[in-house]
Amino acid sequence: xxxxxxxxxxxxxxxxxxxxxxxxxxxxxxxxxxxxxxxxxxxxxxxxxxxxxxxxxxxxxxxxxxxxxxxxxxxxxxxxxxxxxxxxxxxxxxxxxxxxxxxxxxxxxxxxxxxxxxxxxxxxxxxxxxxxxxxxxxxxxxxxxxxxxxxxxxxxxxxxxxxxxxxxxxxxxxxxxxxxxxxxxxxxxxxxxxxxxxxxxxxxxxxxxxxxxxxxxxxxxxxxxxxxxxxxxxxxxxxxxxxxxxxxxxxxxxxxxxxxxxxxxxxxxxxxxxxxxxxxxxxxxxxxxxxxxxxxxxxxxxxxxxxxxxxxxxxxxxxxxxxxxxxxxxxxxxxxxxxxxxxxxxxxxxxxxxxxxxxxxxxxxxxxxxxxxxxxxxxxxxxxxxxxxxxxxxxxxxxxxxxxxxxxxx
Amino acid sequence: xxxxxxxxxxxxxxxxxxxxxxxxxxxxxxxxxxxxxxxxxxxxxxxxxxxxxxxxxxxxxxxxxxxxxxxxxxxxxxxxxxxxxxxxxxxxxxxxxxxxxxxxxxxxxxxxxxxxxxxxxxxxxxxxxxxxxxxxxxxxxxxxxxxxxxxxxxxxxxxxxxxxxxxxxxxxxxxxxxxxxxxxxxxxxxxxxxxxxxxxxxxxxxxxxxxxxxxxxxxxxxxxxxxxxxxxxxxxxxxxxxxxxxxxxxxxxxxxxxxxxxxxxxxxxxxxxxxxxxxxxxxxxxxxxxxxxxxxxxxxxxxxxxxxxxxxxxxxxxxxxxxxxxxxxxxxxxxxxxxxxxxxxxxxxxxxxxxxxxxxxxxxxxxxxxxxxxxxxxxxxxxxxxxxxxxxxxxxxxxxxxxxxxxxxxxxxxxxxxxxxxxxxx
Numbered sequence: 001x002x003x004x005x006x007x008x009x010x011x012x013x014x015x016x017x018x019x020x021x022x023x024x025x026x027x028x029x030x031x032x033x034x035x036x037x038x039x040x041x042x043x044x045x046x047x048x049x050x051x052x053x054x055x056x057x058x059x060x061x062x063x064x065x066x067x068x069x070x071x072x073x074x075x076x077x078x079x080x081x082x083x084x085x086x087x088x089x090x091x092x093x094x095x096x097x098x099x100x101x102x103x104x105x106x107x108x109x110x111x112x113x114x115x116x117x118x119x120x121x122x123x124x125x126x127x128x129x130x131x132x133x134x135x136x137x138x139x140x141x142x143x144x145x146x147x148x149x150x151x152x153x154x155x156x157x158x159x160x161x162x163x164x165x166x167x168x169x170x171x172x173x174x175x176x177x178x179x180x181x182x183x184x185x186x187x188x189x190x191x192x193x194x195x196x197x198x199x200x201x202x203x204x205x206x207x208x209x210x211x212x213x214x215x216x217x218x219x220x221x222x223x224x225x226x227x228x229x230x231x232x233x234x235x236x237x238x239x240x241x242x243x244x245x246x247x248x249x250x251x252x253x254x255x256x257x258x259x260x261x262x263x264x265x266x267x268x269x270x271x272x273x274x275x276x277x278x279x280x281x282x283x284x285x286x287x288x289x290x291x292x293x294x295x296x297x298x299x300x301x302x303x304x305x306x307x308x309x310x311x312x313x314x315x316x317x318x319x320x321x322x323x324x325x326x327x328x329x330x331x332x333x334x335x336x337x338x339x340x341x342x343x344x345x346x347x348x349x350x351x352x353x354x355x356x357x358x359x360x361x362x363x364x365x366x367x368x369x370x371x372x373x374x375x376x377x378x379x380x381x382x383x384x385x386x387x388x389x390x391x392x393x394x395x396x397x398x399x400x401x402x403x404x405x406x407x408x409x410x
Numbered sequence: 411x412x413x414x415x416x417x418x419x420x421x422x423x424x425x426x427x428x429x430x431x432x433x434x435x436x437x438x439x440x441x442x443x444x445x446x447x448x449x450x451x452x453x454x455x456x457x458x459x460x461x462x463x464x465x466x467x468x469x470x471x472x473x474x475x476x477x478x479x480x481x482x483x484x485x486x487x488x489x490x491x492x493x494x495x496x497x498x499x500x501x502x503x504x505x506x507x508x509x510x511x512x513x514x515x516x517x518x519x520x521x522x523x524x525x526x527x528x529x530x531x532x533x534x535x536x537x538x539x540x541x542x543x544x545x546x547x548x549x550x551x552x553x554x555x556x557x558x559x560x561x562x563x564x565x566x567x568x569x570x571x572x573x574x575x576x577x578x579x580x581x582x583x584x585x586x587x588x589x590x591x592x593x594x595x596x597x598x599x600x601x602x603x604x605x606x607x608x609x610x611x612x613x614x615x616x617x618x619x620x621x622x623x624x625x626x627x628x629x630x631x632x633x634x635x636x637x638x639x640x641x642x643x644x645x646x647x648x649x650x651x652x653x654x655x656x657x658x659x660x661x662x663x664x665x666x667x668x669x670x671x672x673x674x675x676x677x678x679x680x681x682x683x684x685x686x687x688x689x690x691x692x693x694x695x696x697x698x699x700x701x702x703x704x705x706x707x708x709x710x711x712x713x714x715x716x717x718x719x720x721x722x723x724x725x726x727x728x729x730x731x732x733x734x735x736x737x738x739x740x741x742x743x744x745x746x747x748x749x750x751x752x753x754x755x756x757x758x759x760x761x762x763x764x765x766x767x768x769x770x771x772x773x774x775x776x777x778x779x780x781x782x783x784x785x786x787x788x789x790x791x792x793x794x795x796x797x798x799x800x801x802x803x804x805x806x807x808x809x810x811x812x813x814x815x816x817x818x819x820x821x822x823x824x825x826x827x828x829x830x831x832x833x834x835x836x
Contacts, residue, residue: 001803003440003813006820009546012462013519276454300429306447311456401418 054116086248174207217243261287277311346390475504534561536799539815626716652757659762
């Protein structure tokens with residue numbers, strides 16, 4: 001017998017995840033970042049229908065800017081069997097004419113008035129930046145993101161190309177943009193490739209812009225073919241540096257957001273390496289007001305929004321939070337400098353009933369720690385508390401959840 | 411088999427899932443559980459969300475999570491299986507639903523209310539599947555059953571395969587979506603039901619052991635399989651078997667009986683089947699499990715008479731061979747080999763060769779090959795009466811019965827909202 005598929009009747013209530021950020025009402029904290037997924041009207045439409053709260057359309061520039069793409073442009077950082085631990089791209093900005101981007105904005109705002117529709121812009125001269133802002137505001141965007149930091153397409157020969165690496169250029173350009181905007185908030189998308197991210201954030205703050213988008217992809221060399229010495233992605237044996245995104249860069253972004261939020265009072269749109277609802281919670285807990293996603297969508301599709309919404313809803317219920325906004329900044333008081341950390345006598349403790357006898361902790365501690373773990377006869381690992389200092393290494397090489405615990409030595 | 415995963419095992423297994431688009435597993439599941447979606451939720455640590463996904467599609471999510479034969483449904487088509495080995499989908503499913511049970515059922519949203527009543531006769535998998543789906547549409551649903559809800563999973567699936575508390579993690583959840591009328595339905599009651607309700611879904615299952623038709627069948631010590639399994643489950647302590655037990659049959663029920671006999675202490679349990687292993691309609695995992703427990707399985711043997719005076723002493727059999735010709739089931743026809751009689755000693759013989767409909771108050775409803783005849787919308791030959799589950803197709807799996815109940819509910823909804831004719835073409 002054939003069992004026809006029909007649309008399931010939803011039986012669980014959808015939790016209200018909406019809140020206000022930057023004067024914009026967001027249906028949930030999950031936004032599509034400026035990327036291939038937001039370059040096409042059909043695609044953004046589908047993303048919106050599936051539940052994404054907003055989209056930042058792929059970066060556009062002034063008419064006549066030549067977008068000279070080359071292929072293949074994608075690559076992957078494969079790590080221990082996970083094929084897409086990091087994603088690399090040598091993509092550039094949208095190939096669409098600004099007219100087309102304006103058209104997309106108009107259509108999307110008409111069809112989805114409750115969604116946040118933003119544009120991402122990039123230019124050189126003052127009048128170009130300002131012209132873009134004026135045109136897109138008129139077309140009806142809710143927010144404008146300015147890419148000061150796309151790392152692709154240059155290999156560092158001209159530092160000015162990555163605008164956010166220069167404090168004065170950042171402040172000046174941000175001022176131009178802010179000057180031109182009459183209605184919508186402006187967010188400056190920055191790069192973590194700077195000596196002091198806080199100074200960059202302060203420069204943006206001084207410019208009067210409304211927010212920061214932290215942060216862009218990480219400039220990376222994705223790999224080398226060890227037989228041909230062709231870098232990845234190989235274009236006839238040649239390549240250039242990619243912008244790396246995805247799970248591999250999450251800790252870098254997390255630190256970037258935290259460092260800005262700890263020092264500068266400015267709203268942050270978090271992006272760069274978030275794939276799941278719990279990643280989003282982490283980003284928000286260190287100061288992001290909303291979270292932008294790209295790589296996970298390019299990998300699995302817009303459908304990941306279902307788990308983002310469901311996971312966030314259950315998390316808020318469990319934490320008894322009334323709105324996602326309550327998460328914002330929750331972890332910040334706990335990030336302190338090294339000299340403020342507590343100095344306690346710590347020891348690792350192995351729950352021997354859970355130990356499976358791989359002795360990875362033994363070898364790690366012997367060759368990389370304090371030689372404080374003994375092998376018992378039955379292969380079970382045993383900590384010598386006289387030698388153990390509680391560094392925590394063994395806990396993280398142990399393949400078993402909760403087998404090793406770090407505790408205070410009393 | 412029936413391994414309960416730890417949180418770490420579940421996460422690691424979930425990470426193996428490729429997250430196929432329009433996934434074959436989802437297509438193969440009769441209730442079309444959104445499998446990649448719930449697995450992605452497990453891997454991202456949203457276990458309750460995962461449980462909700464399975465329960466949205468399958469009313470008996472815990473039961474199916476425990477005993478669904480995934481090797482013939484989702485897991486058999488898992489894309490990952492083409493790469494190395496398929497994902498343990500059922501185990502992940504059970505992990506999620508049981509976590510929800512531990513935490514407390516997620517609150518459902520209020521369903522709409524329609525001022526129409528539907529009767530569901532029989533609280534087995536298809537009845538419960540239909541009742542829950544109907545209540546989602548807003549119908550007032552009364553479910554009639556003479557006992558506690560659960561049907562075959564409650565009454566005759568052995569407790570070592572499905573514990574009562576596992577079944578009840580579903581029936582307890584479902585109980586607030588309809589009212590259960592503890593009542594034996596007979597001809598008179600059925601007539602009344604038809605008058606009082608806007609539509610009726612028949613899901614009373616089979617329930618009557620099919621006789622084997624050999625001399626000595628009524629002798630003391632010969633046990634029809636349902637009777638055996640039901641009393642073994644209800645009163646395992648009072649169930650007494652002899653040392654040597656022979657089971658006749660080649661389906662999953664016969665394996666359940668064999669494993670149960672072994673657990674009740676029979677020293678020798680021999681299962682005889684008239685065809686070969688290839689033709690058995692069983693789940694491999696269960697067959698292996700029965701063998702592991704020491705059940706001896708003999709093929710190409712047909713019982714011809716019960717041997718004994720007052721009570722069973724053995725069973726006389728003949729060897730068979732398979733013809734090239736196939737019967738309606740698509741399997742080769744076994745024929746007895748002349749002069750090949752032999753006797754297997756036995757104190758009990760359990761006959762597990764199939765079941766038929768026990769309800770004797772359904773004369774007015776047309777049948778086909780012994781089962782209730784329905785059209786593609788689960789409509790019977792009688793106006794406003796729909797049917798599903800084992801009654802319409804013979805012994806099926808639980809998940810198929812749930813799916814039939816769910817689909818029938820949709821057909822009933824279409825009929826009650828005027829989109830479909832009351833009477834079928836039958």
